[in-house]
Amino acid sequence: MNKIILPGEKVSDKPEQMPGTYIHDGKTYADVISLYDEEGKKSVPLEGMYLPRAEDYIVGVVCDVRFAGYNINIAPSFNAFLSGRESRDKFELGDVVFAKIAEVDEVNSVALTDARRLTGGxxxxxxxxxxxxxxxxxxxxxxxxxxxxxxxxxxxxxxxxxxxxxxxxxxxxxxxxxxxxxxxxxxxxxxxxxxxxxxxxx
Structure with a gap:
């Protein structure tokens, strides 16, 4: 059964790593309003911004064409880089692309791969x-x-x-x-x- 949990509400008496939670004194609490699956013991945040992770697939927009590749906007005020060597397609400013995050480094710079253009939609x-x-x-x-x-x-x-x-x-x-x-x-x-x-x- 699913139930709504509010920020600060205890999720578990044990320390558990779940999205949208934090651990305090060995117990797990909701950090944002979330949907909690009591049977599967999983928490799904219902609010929050996107944090890029390797292996994620994203839909982005080409915002800058450079000699070595492309800057792809993947979130408000957040761009990723697609090397020209990582794509067989040639992109133009404003193109919508579907791509995979290859790497996110320690300063949250995002590198993309396997990009393809999405058209007519x-x-x-x-x-x-x-x-x-x-x-x-x-x-x-x-x-x-x-x-x-x-x-x-x-x-x-x-x-x-x-x-x-x-x-x-x-x-x-x-x-x-x-x-x-x-x-x-x-x-x-x-x-x-x-x-x-x-x-x-x-």
Whole structure:
């Protein structure tokens, strides 16, 4: 069962490393408002900024073209670097790209790899901490949305989501519903019913 935990609320009597928590006197407390899975003993923050991690996939925007590569904006006031040797594509200012974080160093400089250009679609932004809910367990949520809308969807851990083809408007509305109701139990069933109702109304 999921429950909302507030900042300062005790999560565990033991020291446990979970997102959005801190440890004090051998016990674990919520640092931000979070959704806590009492069965799985997992905490999912419901607010917060994106902190880049190696192996994350992100959706970014080319903000500077340089001789050696590209500066890619991946969050407000936060850029990453893509070496020209790390991509077969040539990018231009303003291009939207899907890429993997290869490395984050001790001063939070981010290096990207495996970048590809995304064209002809629409990009939206949601709170980065809601991205796990948009993806769902074993990709269940995003796959359900894709199956219903027939859209191609690329989800960045940085909170940016790009989509093209199919029913883009419905895809956006479904993702926004997930973001707005991320704290609600039974979310998958609620989104499934929403998509089914939309299909019947067409």
């Amino acid at each position: 629409k990009m939206i932004e949601v709170s980065p901490v809601k991205i796990p809910r948009v993806i769902g367990k074993k990709n269940s949520m995003v796959n359900m949305i894709i199956d219903s809308t027939k859209s191609e969807v690329y989800i960045g851990r940085n909170g940016r989501i790009w989509m093209s083809g199919g029913d883009i408007e419905l895809t956006v509305r479904a993702i926004q519903k997930v973001e707005q109701e991320a704290h609600v139990s039974g979310l998958t069933d609620r989104v499934k019913k929403f998509l089914e109702d939309e299909a019947e109304s067409e």
